[in-house]
Amino acid sequence: MVYNTYESSNVVLEQTIEGTDSYLYYNVADTFNYTTKIKYDETENRQSVIDTNYESSSMGLNVVFYDNDGEPVSSSLLIGTNIFLDRKQHFADGDGVFRIKLANKVSNLIRESKLTVSKDLPPGEYTVRYTLFASDDGLHNSNAENSVSQEFHVTVVSADHSIMVETADTCKLVDGATSLNMNNSGTNRYTVTYSSSLASPNFRVEVYRRDTSDADSTNYISVPFSQLFKTTLASAGGNEVYITMNGLSSKNFDFELQDDLISGTYRVVFKLYDNNQLIDDDLQYVIVYKNSE
Secondary structure (H helix, E strand, C coil): CEEECCCCCCEEEEEEEECCCCEEEECCCEEEEEEEEEEECECCCCCECCCHHHHCCEEEEEEEEECCCCCECCHHHCCCCEEEECCEEEECCCCCEEEEEEECCCCCEEEEEEEEECCCCCCEEEEEEEEEEEECCCCCCCCHHHEEEEEEEEEEECCCCEEEEECCHHHCEEECCCCEECCCCCEEEEEEEEECCCCCEEEEEEEEEECCCCCCCCCEEEECHHHCECCCCCEEECCEEEECCCCCCEEEEEEEECCCCCCEEEEEEEEEEECCEEEEEEEEEEEEECCCC
């Protein structure tokens, strides 16, 4: 969306904000593109009418959070919340306004920006207003007619979400030749427990195998779920697959071990998502060995 200044000036400021997320998570940066564009009134011959005094004004951005009652959020709740722009972190002033000087004069800019909220800001619904303006110092918006605003409605998500997975020690060591664990079973059981107030959480599993190209490597590489297990699960994209908790806070999952397993150390990572945002994860190891190796 593009918003313009009042057309009483022969200069029109435009700002475009693209890629913002409507859900904000503590200490997870919401990356978006911020663009400014300067337009001028034109003569009948389509020549720009330039006000040199205005053009020499500094250009700035003010950002304000409003609570659900439409009141500006206190600076005491914005400690740690920051906007990263022009390779610098910007924090709220004492009145709760983020004041960012963009340039020494009105100009066209394209910037990648990041908004990160801290745990001092209570979970809930907010409106974030971005105001682009021209003024003497580029920090204080002294003339509403030389400004333009755009608002976004966001939800700050509570941090009280977690996922935990447990399995018996006997499921952590598997004979690759027989595909049997130390229980002499071809099935590994995992107990998944989670705590969350998310409206629509989803749960995924991804398998990683230790990189053996270098004996000293501690890196793990994502591999298809089917490399370790036979159990068929719906794909979540990439090598992730979905599991379903069916509204339960704790549930057992039995995964059948694959035939003729490749020896190595595997991580089975269980993940809690809110939409496509990873909230938390937990893992268990599986070591596959072959006596002949």
